[in-house]
Amino acid sequence: MLNHPISKVLLAGICSLILTVGIARFAYTPLLPVMRAETWLTEVAGGWLATFNYMGYMSGALLAASISSLALKFKLYRAGLIIGVLSVSAMAFTENMWLWSILRYLAGLSSAAGLLIGSGLMLNWLLNNGHRPELGIHFGGLGGGIIVSGLAALIMLSLHLSWAQQWLALGGLALLLLIPAWLWLPAPAPAHQQTKLEQAPPSRQWLSLMILMYFCAGFGFVVSATFTVAMVEKIPSLAGWGNWVWMLVGVAATPACFIWDRISRRIGDLPALQFAFAGQIIAIFLPALSLNPWLNIFGAALYGATFIGIVSLTLTIVGRMYPTNPSKAMARLTLSYGVAQIVAPAITGYLAEVSGTYQRGLLLAGIIMLVGLAILWKLRQPPTKTLG
Secondary structure (H helix, E strand, C coil): CCCCCHHHHHHHHHHHHHHHHHHCCCCHHHHHHHHHHHCCCCHHHHHHHHHHHHHHHHHHHHHHHHCCCHHHHHHHHHHHHHHHHHHHHHHHHCCCHHHHHHHHHHHHHHHHHHHHHHHHHHHHHHHHCCCCCCCHHHHHHHHHHHHHHHHHHHHHHHCCCCHHHHHHHHHHHHHHHHHHHHHCCCCCCCHHHCCCCCCCCECHHHHHHHHHHHHHHHHHHHHHHHHHHHHHHCCHHHCCCHHHHHHHHHHHHHHHHHHHHHHHHHHCHHHHHHHHHHHHHHHHHHHHHCCCHHHHHHHHHHHHHHHHHHHHHHHHHHHHHCCCCHHHHHHHHHHHHHHHHHHHHHHHHHHHHHHCCCHHHHHHHHHHHHHHHHHHHHHCCCCCECCC
């Protein structure tokens, strides 16, 4: 087997996440206002395109949860990279709603390939090559994706590119990212060359509690992710700074995974996850209870630093419990996280329409996150091994 320096492998994972999540999934958010201004796209149609993107992501998670073959997963990972580039670039060549919907659905599939299948392959490679089974540096690509998509949008806006030119430019950037993501993530070794990994799965109750905890995390994540810009814009002294604050979320998230890895080494995975939950709860309650601009900016940065830690630590913990097929276990949790992301924005939007503010939605999200924190106290009991 060829020698693959860990720095190149980790960079491949980071580039894959920036491509499939940062560009294929997140870049639609800053491009949506431009598309609405320069094409026929309405608010309702724009919302449906976001829904199709998420449907693609959920479909990809279901697929990842059903596949055991590492060789097949590696092929799907590479297919996801290509689909990510093509689905972004092709948005520039049509204004047909059905074609846009299909392309956003495919972009969602690409996101699942990068985030779930790619992360599982990364963890498998680390375990089989004698490295610490930590995904913190790898998941830095999520925060990096927010930064890259946000910066790209600001640069393209300053260059006065049309909506179609912006999609093409993003497609070109995605193509550049594909090169290291394709070349430097090695194929999994054949089964007879794999390190024999012991898998003693925890009890079904333990896994069920993890799934429920991750649902709570998904609820808290998506409320802030969906409405942070809108909430910031409602503060008079921060009007016009919404996109910059969203960039701050990405800046805070990028190094945070690495830091959470270090914290988990010192105090343990589940205690570190509890601290990340507590930090995100504070980040959610701050804008709910105060309009102070500095507290809201701090809350946004704290949100970025903690949501990424929750994702990284949770998926790493579960992946370690199922080392022979980490992507499958990760995908099962991601489905619960995804259900929360479907339910939470609708509830929060309804509460905002009734009350005229996002405070009730944020308070509800904070309370649900407190439930998740309570579940983590239960999970800190040693998992019971089972034969099933």
